[in-house]
Amino acid sequence: MFRLIKQEGCARRGEFTTVHGTIQTPVFMNVGTSAAIKGGVSSLDLKNELKTQVELCNTYHLHVRPGDEVVYKMGGLHKFMNWDKPILTDSGGFQVFSLAKLRRIKEEGVYFNSHVDGRKIFMGPEESMQIQSHLASTIAMAFDECVENPAEYNYSRKSCERTTRWLKRCIAEMKRLNSLEDTINKDQLLFAINQGCTYDDLRIEHMKVIREEEYCAGFAIGGLAVGEPTDVMYHVIEQVEPFMPKDKPRYLMGVGTPSNIIEAVARGIDFFDCVMPSRNARHGTMFTWNGIVHIANRRFETDSRPVDPQCDCPCCRNFTRAYVRHLFKSEEQLGGRLAVMHNLYFYNTLTERIREALDEGRFAEFRAEYSAKLAQRLPDEL
Amino acid sequence: MFRLIKQEGCARRGEFTTVHGTIQTPVFMNVGTSAAIKGGVSSLDLKNELKTQVELCNTYHLHVRPGDEVVYKMGGLHKFMNWDKPILTDSGGFQVFSLAKLRRIKEEGVYFNSHVDGRKIFMGPEESMQIQSHLASTIAMAFDECVENPAEYNYSRKSCERTTRWLKRCIAEMKRLNSLEDTINKDQLLFAINQGCTYDDLRIEHMKVIREEEYCAGFAIGGLAVGEPTDVMYHVIEQVEPFMPKDKPRYLMGVGTPSNIIEAVARGIDFFDCVMPSRNARHGTMFTWNGIVHIANRRFETDSRPVDPQCDCPCCRNFTRAYVRHLFKSEEQLGGRLAVMHNLYFYNTLTERIREALDEGRFAEFRAEYSAKLAQRLPDEL
Numbered sequence: 001m002f003r004l005i006k007q008e009g010c011a012r013r014g015e016f017t018t019v020h021g022t023i024q025t026p027v028f029m030n031v032g033t034s035a036a037i038k039g040g041v042s043s044l045d046l047k048n049e050l051k052t053q054v055e056l057c058n059t060y061h062l063h064v065r066p067g068d069e070v071v072y073k074m075g076g077l078h079k080f081m082n083w084d085k086p087i088l089t090d091s092g093g094f095q096v097f098s099l100a101k102l103r104r105i106k107e108e109g110v111y112f113n114s115h116v117d118g119r120k121i122f123m124g125p126e127e128s129m130q131i132q133s134h135l136a137s138t139i140a141m142a143f144d145e146c147v148e149n150p151a152e153y154n155y156s157r158k159s160c161e162r163t164t165r166w167l168k169r170c171i172a173e174m175k176r177l178n179s180l181e182d183t184i185n186k187d188q189l190l191f192a193i194n195q196g197c198t199y200d201d202l203r204i205e206h207m208k209v210i211r212e213e214e215y216c217a218g219f220a221i222g223g224l225a226v227g228e229p230t231d232v233m234y235h236v237i238e239q240v241e242p243f244m245p246k247d248k249p250r251y252l253m254g255v256g257t258p259s260n261i262i263e264a265v266a267r268g269i270d271f272f273d274c275v276m277p278s279r280n281a282r283h284g285t286m287f288t289w290n291g292i293v294h295i296a297n298r299r300f301e302t303d304s305r306p307v308d309p310q311c312d313c314p315c316c317r318n319f320t321r322a323y324v325r326h327l328f329k330s331e332e333q334l335g336g337r338l339a340v341m342h343n344l345y346f347y348n349t350l351t352e353r354i355r356e357a358l359d360e361g362r363f364a365e366f367r368a369e370y371s372a373k374l375a376q377r378l379p380d381e382l
Numbered sequence: 383m384f385r386l387i388k389q390e391g392c393a394r395r396g397e398f399t400t401v402h403g404t405i406q407t408p409v410f411m412n413v414g415t416s417a418a419i420k421g422g423v424s425s426l427d428l429k430n431e432l433k434t435q436v437e438l439c440n441t442y443h444l445h446v447r448p449g450d451e452v453v454y455k456m457g458g459l460h461k462f463m464n465w466d467k468p469i470l471t472d473s474g475g476f477q478v479f480s481l482a483k484l485r486r487i488k489e490e491g492v493y494f495n496s497h498v499d500g501r502k503i504f505m506g507p508e509e510s511m512q513i514q515s516h517l518a519s520t521i522a523m524a525f526d527e528c529v530e531n532p533a534e535y536n537y538s539r540k541s542c543e544r545t546t547r548w549l550k551r552c553i554a555e556m557k558r559l560n561s562l563e564d565t566i567n568k569d570q571l572l573f574a575i576n577q578g579c580t581y582d583d584l585r586i587e588h589m590k591v592i593r594e595e596e597y598c599a600g601f602a603i604g605g606l607a608v609g610e611p612t613d614v615m616y617h618v619i620e621q622v623e624p625f626m627p628k629d630k631p632r633y634l635m636g637v638g639t640p641s642n643i644i645e646a647v648a649r650g651i652d653f654f655d656c657v658m659p660s661r662n663a664r665h666g667t668m669f670t671w672n673g674i675v676h677i678a679n680r681r682f683e684t685d686s687r688p689v690d691p692q693c694d695c696p697c698c699r700n701f702t703r704a705y706v707r708h709l710f711k712s713e714e715q716l717g718g719r720l721a722v723m724h725n726l727y728f729y730n731t732l733t734e735r736i737r738e739a740l741d742e743g744r745f746a747e748f749r750a751e752y753s754a755k756l757a758q759r760l761p762d763e764l
Contacts, residue, residue, distance in 0.1 A: 040422035040715035066708040326448040333422035
């Protein structure tokens with residue numbers, strides 16, 4: 001299912017075949033939280049304009065609204081959004097721990113109140129699998145506890161152990177669901193999630209335990225990019241990576257900046273997702289091959305160049321910096337849409353260029369050229 | 383320049399040739415107030431997906447932000463928005479009278495404060511022409527006073543006389559501007575505006591006076607659709623129309639519902655514009671060939687049909703009622719974008735079907751079938 005095509009150091013060029021098509025890795029998944037990309041971007045834009053390979057949707061949000069029963073009745077997320085390529089759904093765990101109110105964590109799962117209407121909800125491993133089965137995503141994520149950072153060592157250890165027990169329940173439940181007649185996607189895949197906060201021994205021990213679960217089609221590193229320094233994040237990846245199966249994809253959840261992605265690829269990661277390109281875009285922060293641009297800046301008032309002259313996205317092919325700036329200053333939604341499209345195209349092109357570099361054995365060179373550059377603010381003269 | 387192709391009663395099928403292309407009439411112009419359609423719709427969408435013939439932009443808004451000097455430096459509105467078909471700009475008058483604060487009307491023009499930053503602005507006929515020349519629209523509108531409704535008879539009469547004097551100054555100024563070397567569009571056209579509130583004699587007298595201005599390429603009826611009953615609006619059109627030149631297009635400003643458009647075509651109108659399709663769309667009110675739909679309604683929760691099964695717009699071709707409803711309930715901007723595209727497509731198709739009916743001599747039949755139907759709420763079973 002996962003084919004490792006090439007390696008350069010720890011960096012991996014691969015492809016992952018699913019029932020909804022083959023994913024070329026490294027890949028950046030585009031986040032459509034509530035079955036829609038923020039900023040008015042549709043699945044047609046993703047497909048026709050933005051080179052998106054995988055759309056990521058949020059189990060918690062869709063369970064709350066419109067309800068996974070509704071999505072199930074509509075034939076699953078693919079039909080609902082009109083998207084025929086792979087979809088990854090998260091487990092709901094992260095949102096339960098970051099958004100929901102009044103939560104109580106028990107062995108059976110988590111009791112919490114909806115952030116929308118306060119309604120009481122229970123979600124455990126079985127419920128998460130059932131919801132994701134209703135959503136009929138290509139890849140489902142195991143239900144885990146994402147502990148706060150920093151967290152006490154002892155709490156983190158106990159939480160890891162519970163996450164392991166929950167993983168086993170997720171596997172059992174998904175096996176059952178995938179065998180049912182009226183399940184939409186009987187080929188739904190499960191990725192397990194490594195936890196352990198920033199404690200090397202917990203991270204490694206947890207990874208060693210969960211990698212034994214042969215049923216899992218991939219392994220994610222969760223609980224990072226939650227406020228810890230970047231160096232700490234890289235350190236954790238370096239600690240865990242040697243213990244991750246070579247023959248399955250690795251997914252670094254919720255990461256990150258273009259530079260983070262290049263650095264994590266260099267450390268052996270294959271899958272990424274992050275709200276950064278769409279969230280930043282909506283505030284006028286745009287990524288270019290020469291660094292970061294704040295497009296609402298006065299200096300772009302009569303700038304007739306595209307946001308990024310090197311970019312072929314729908315925004316850069318058709319509109320000037322001056323126009324995009326005007327849209328942001330006038331609070332026209334079109335500004336956000338163009339910027340979101342640009343940033344998603346940038347991220348999708350970034351991973352495409354990483355793949356090309358890996359194919360051609362020059363990833364180290366690519367990394368040296370771009371890892372720092374992409375994090376800088378666009379110099380005035382560019 | 384305007385060619386009358388066919389008539390059926392007062393209804394006219396024509397075409398109006400401009401330096402930016404030929405406009406088939408009757409036509410509905412799509413409103414892009416600040417050089418952008420609300421709801422994240424770009425000029426590319428208008429051109430490639432929505433069958434838009436003319437985009438309308440607002441002189442007042444663009445003067446305030448980004449400033450007409452900026453648009454001029456960027457090569458005019460066509461280049462700024464990346465739109466190569468006709469553009470009509472209003473005169474700024476209507477917004478000065480409806481949006482601006484602390485306005486004082488003098489013979490020379492209007493002193494007012496910007497609604498954005500309170501900055502003092504003066505706009506008279508010459509300033510309006512200069513701004514519109516900077517914007518380089520295809521068709522500029524004369525600077526008029528749009529009196530409130532109801533208005534005193536005597537005030538309305540004096541206002542009409544001033545609007546006539548302002549028209550003469552607009553003509554003189556546009557002639558001068560179109561002769562300048564550095565004017566972007568030296569073929570800019572001027573439409574005059576008929577006023578007179580709801581007083582038949584003032585309306586008719588004013589029309590008789592302004593039609594003598596041969597320089598004007600078209601004539602508009604202004605000051606309607608500002609709160610008066612629909613019957614009063616139709617009555618005013620019927621009074622004024624016999625005195626409008628037959629060989630020039632007639633534009634009913636700011637109108638209206640699909641039914642209003644059919645009825646106004648039946649009374650001899652050729653050009654329309656209205657924010658209704660985009661504004662209503664953003665609140666989930668969508669027009670269909672069977673009547674009006676409030677798409678956020680609970681009854682569409684699992685409705686797998688397109689919003690309008692008879693419609694070929696990007697929304698109806700690709701998404702279900704259930705999905706569009708979900709987007710509105712989740713406050714996803716994509717909902718607004720799809721609904722705006724649908725409604726603009728509906729209005730543009732409505733005028734297209736009116737033209738076809740006129741071409742085939744069956745406009746009376748079309749009017750009988752649709753004028754009332756399009757104003758009704760969509761019956762439950764459709």
